[in-house]
Amino acid sequence: MGFDTALADRITAVVLFSLGIAMLYGGYTMDRLEIRAIHPASIPGLLPMILGAVLALCAALLFLKASQAKRQTAQQTSEAALPAEPPAQSLQNLLITAGWSSFYALFLVGWLSFFAATAIYIAGFIMVFGSLREAAAPTERLKSGAFTIVFSLLASAAISTLFRDAFLVRLP
Amino acid sequence: MEGLWALGDAFVRMTSFESLMHVAWATLLGIFVGSLPGLTATMGVALLTTLTYSLDRDTAILVLICMYVGAIYGGSRSAILLNIPGTPASAATALDGFPLAQRGEAGYAMALATAGSTLGTLVGIVLLVVFAPPLAEAALKFGSFEFFWLAVFGIVISGQITGNSSPLKGYIAGILGLMVAMIGSDGLHAHIRFNLGIDALNGGIGLIPAMVGAFGFAEVLTVMWRHKAKLAAKHAKSGRVLPRLSDLWRYKFTIGRSGVIGTMVGIIPGVGEDIGAWASYAAARRTSKERQDFGKGSMEGLTAAETGNSAVVPGALIPALTLAVPGSAPAAVLIAALFIHGIRPGPMIMIEQPEFIYSVAVMLVFATIAIAVFGLSLTRLFVMVLRIPREFLMPIVFTLCVIGPYALTQRLFDVWVMVAFGFIGFVLRQMNYPIAPLVLGIILGDLLDKSLRRGLTLSDGDLSPFLTRPISAVFAIVIAISIVVSFPAVRRGLGRFNPFGQGASPEKPEGDRP
Numbered sequence: 001m002g003f004d005t006a007l008a009d010r011i012t013a014v015v016l017f018s019l020g021i022a023m024l025y026g027g028y029t030m031d032r033l034e035i036r037a038i039h040p041a042s043i044p045g046l047l048p049m050i051l052g053a054v055l056a057l058c059a060a061l062l063f064l065k066a067s068q069a070k071r072q073t074a075q076q077t078s079e080a081a082l083p084a085e086p087p088a089q090s091l092q093n094l095l096i097t098a099g100w101s102s103f104y105a106l107f108l109v110g111w112l113s114f115f116a117a118t119a120i121y122i123a124g125f126i127m128v129f130g131s132l133r134e135a136a137a138p139t140e141r142l143k144s145g146a147f148t149i150v151f152s153l154l155a156s157a158a159i160s161t162l163f164r165d166a167f168l169v170r171l172p
Numbered sequence: 173m174e175g176l177w178a179l180g181d182a183f184v185r186m187t188s189f190e191s192l193m194h195v196a197w198a199t200l201l202g203i204f205v206g207s208l209p210g211l212t213a214t215m216g217v218a219l220l221t222t223l224t225y226s227l228d229r230d231t232a233i234l235v236l237i238c239m240y241v242g243a244i245y246g247g248s249r250s251a252i253l254l255n256i257p258g259t260p261a262s263a264a265t266a267l268d269g270f271p272l273a274q275r276g277e278a279g280y281a282m283a284l285a286t287a288g289s290t291l292g293t294l295v296g297i298v299l300l301v302v303f304a305p306p307l308a309e310a311a312l313k314f315g316s317f318e319f320f321w322l323a324v325f326g327i328v329i330s331g332q333i334t335g336n337s338s339p340l341k342g343y344i345a346g347i348l349g350l351m352v353a354m355i356g357s358d359g360l361h362a363h364i365r366f367n368l369g370i371d372a373l374n375g376g377i378g379l380i381p382a383m384v385g386a387f388g389f390a391e392v393l394t395v396m397w398r399h400k401a402k403l404a405a406k407h408a409k410s411g412r413v414l415p416r417l418s419d420l421w422r423y424k425f426t427i428g429r430s431g432v433i434g435t436m437v438g439i440i441p442g443v444g445e446d447i448g449a450w451a452s453y454a455a456a457r458r459t460s461k462e463r464q465d466f467g468k469g470s471m472e473g474l475t476a477a478e479t480g481n482s483a484v485v486p487g488a489l490i491p492a493l494t495l496a497v498p499g500s501a502p503a504a505v506l507i508a509a510l511f512i513h514g515i516r517p518g519p520m521i522m523i524e525q526p527e528f529i530y531s532v533a534v535m536l537v538f539a540t541i542a543i544a545v546f547g548l549s550l551t552r553l554f555v556m557v558l559r560i561p562r563e564f565l566m567p568i569v570f571t572l573c574v575i576g577p578y579a580l581t582q583r584l585f586d587v588w589v590m591v592a593f594g595f596i597g598f599v600l601r602q603m604n605y606p607i608a609p610l611v612l613g614i615i616l617g618d619l620l621d622k623s624l625r626r627g628l629t630l631s632d633g634d635l636s637p638f639l640t641r642p643i644s645a646v647f648a649i650v651i652a653i654s655i656v657v658s659f660p661a662v663r664r665g666l667g668r669f670n671p672f673g674q675g676a677s678p679e680k681p682e683g684d685r686p
Contacts, residue, residue, distance in 0.1 A: 003599065003603045004604050008603060009603070016344065023351060023354075026366060030363075030365065033363060038361060039632075040633065041625065041628035041629055041632070041633040042360055042361070042625040042628065044360075044361060044363040046624065047350075047354065047620065047624055047625070048351075048354050048365065048366070051351050051354065052351075055347045055351070058340060058343055058344050058347065062340055062341075062344065065338075065340065090397050090398070091397075093396045093397060094396060094397040096396075097392065097397075097566075098393060098595070101392065101591075102591055104574070105570075105574050105587050106588060106591060109578075109584070109587065110584050114575070118571050121567060121571065122567040125563060125566070125567035126563050126567065128563075129396070129562075129563035130561060130563035130564070151564070155568055155571075156571075159571055159572070159575065162223075166226075167223055167225065167226055168226060169575070169578070169579040169582070170582060171575075172578060172584060
């Protein structure tokens with residue numbers, strides 16, 4: 001899975017072009033506040049229109065550049081192999097991190113108390129990436145699992161106390 | 173002379189046991205943050221901003237500046253010992269620092285890095301005190317037309333320089349940042365724009381949640397995606413840990429030049445420490461008698477890179493304080509922190525709070541002394557910090573990313589903004605879009621919008637004052653030249669006139685994470 005490829009640039013260019021046109025349209029159709037008798041040159045949609053147009057132009061240039069790069073790459077691939085893609089393990093790590101962290105931030109926080117949500121999140125993170133993955137023997141797993149839980153509770157308590165008592169934040 | 177008195181007065185006012193304690197813990201924390209791959213100076217300053225809310229004005233800014241200086245310096249530790257820059261500002265440091273560590277001179281490499289950072293920051297502080305007051309005075313002549321061009325200048329220059337091989341991506345990142353700034357109530361008529369029917373967006377996207385997401389959560393994702401780094405532990409404890417004065421004297425011109433280059437790079441809006449380090453490194457390599465050693469463990473190269481990146485810190489504060497235009501991403505967060513604590517950066521600062529610039533200079537001096545003391549005395553402790561496993565560190569970092577933005581406004585919507593910007597920042601970074609112009613765009617969007625519409629209202633819709641007023645005309649010409657130069661055909665044409673020839677400058681890696 002490569003992010004910095006000519007194909008990715010072309011897809012991004014299409015997305016950015018659409019965003020630019022949407023911004024241009026949004027600025028053009030935005031309320032011009034005639035009822036408040038403002039100067040016509042100070043309408044709120046002026047800069048969004050300009051930015052939308054400039055972004056669309058840049059996106060078009062990006063698309064052209066990516067198309068040229070694709071042709072050059074196609075010529076070069078017969079001579080040299082493409083760079084290796086990141087291993088599946090890295091991608092798996094990324095997806096687990098993104099999913100688990102989003103679950104914590106968007107769902108657990110606000111649903112459970114901050115202390116409980118944070119302790120669960122930290123414990124889950126360490127178990128997935130550390131103790132469960134690396135420990136082989138059952139006793140070793142048990143030991144590192146217990147350590148992980150204690151660490152998570154302590155870390156969560158420290159962060160909660162710091163923000164609640166030292167910085168007077170009403171925790172979610 | 174008046175400046176010296178003001179500086180002395182600020183020094184007396186700032187010196188207390190309590191403030192020195194704050195300097196100690198904040199700088200130490202900054203060095204830890206900078207030395208850990210995955211934690212950047214911007215992230216550190218952004219997260220700490222949320223913790224300084226309850227502190228008084230001077231203490232809060234002191235703590236943030238110490239974090240900034242400490243983190244930029246701390247990046248050299250992992251660059252030397254792991255060959256992975258703790259912050260991108262130390263990427264050039266790794267080129268010569270790691271070969272020195274492999275030769276068993278890790279301790280001396282860290283000592284040189286400490287000396288370079290200390291001297292670089294001091295050079296920058298002198299230039300800050302000399303340049304900031306007259307620049308603030310000159311900026312009083314700026315009107316809406318000039319501020320419009322200043323904002324455009326910031327985006328164009330930042331996009332071009334940080335975009336590295338593709339300025340187009342830098343420009344796009346800047347425009348995206350400006351577009352983010354268009355969300356919410358507009359600055360002139362309080363008209364709500366692009367809120368997508370979500371009331372929470374009426375006030376716009378907060379800079380702190382956006383920055384914490386783009387630099388914090390995105391970094392957590394990046395770290396977990398990368399392979400684990402291996403510490404060059406056997407080299408870590410070896411060698412002399414104090415710099416030889418003879419070496420520093422031998423590199424005096426390199427230190428002075430790198431300090432000036434770093435400060436000048438810092439003054440350019442939204443460029444940042446990594447460019448300062450690369451520019452200083454390239455200049456040192458061009459003029460050095462030991463040119464062949466660069467990249468193989470050159471002490472001069474290491475000193476130049478570290479002096480250059482640290483000098484950017486005071487340099488970046490010059491436009492941040494006098495024009496409210498950040499010279500780097502951490503300086504952008506500092507601007508937000510200044511507003512939170514009731515300081516209005518910009519041309520009026522020398523009229524409203526003339527003592528503040530000198531207070532900042534004293535804060536920088538304290539932070540510099542602290543990095544020198546800690547850097548030379550706590551080498552082993554920093555090596556231990558580098559051994560913290562990422563699976564223990566990253567969930568704590570993310571927890572702080574969640575609670576930090578929440579602490580400022582007490583609303584969960586800012587946590588969602590942080591998560592969204594984390595994903596956006598991660599994808600943009602992987603696609604080699606620089607993040608600094610995006611941040612600068614969010615900061616400058618309001619200035620650009622208000623200046624354009626105010627200017628047009630003043631001129632009754634006439635565009636000519638944007639091009640005919642002297643300062644505006646200079647800005648317009650410089651911007652036009654910058655854009656033309658960024659076209660590949662023009663760059664190739666100019667490359668033929670490059671007096672240093674091909675390969676004179678070291679290649680800077682893609683991407684930026686100040």
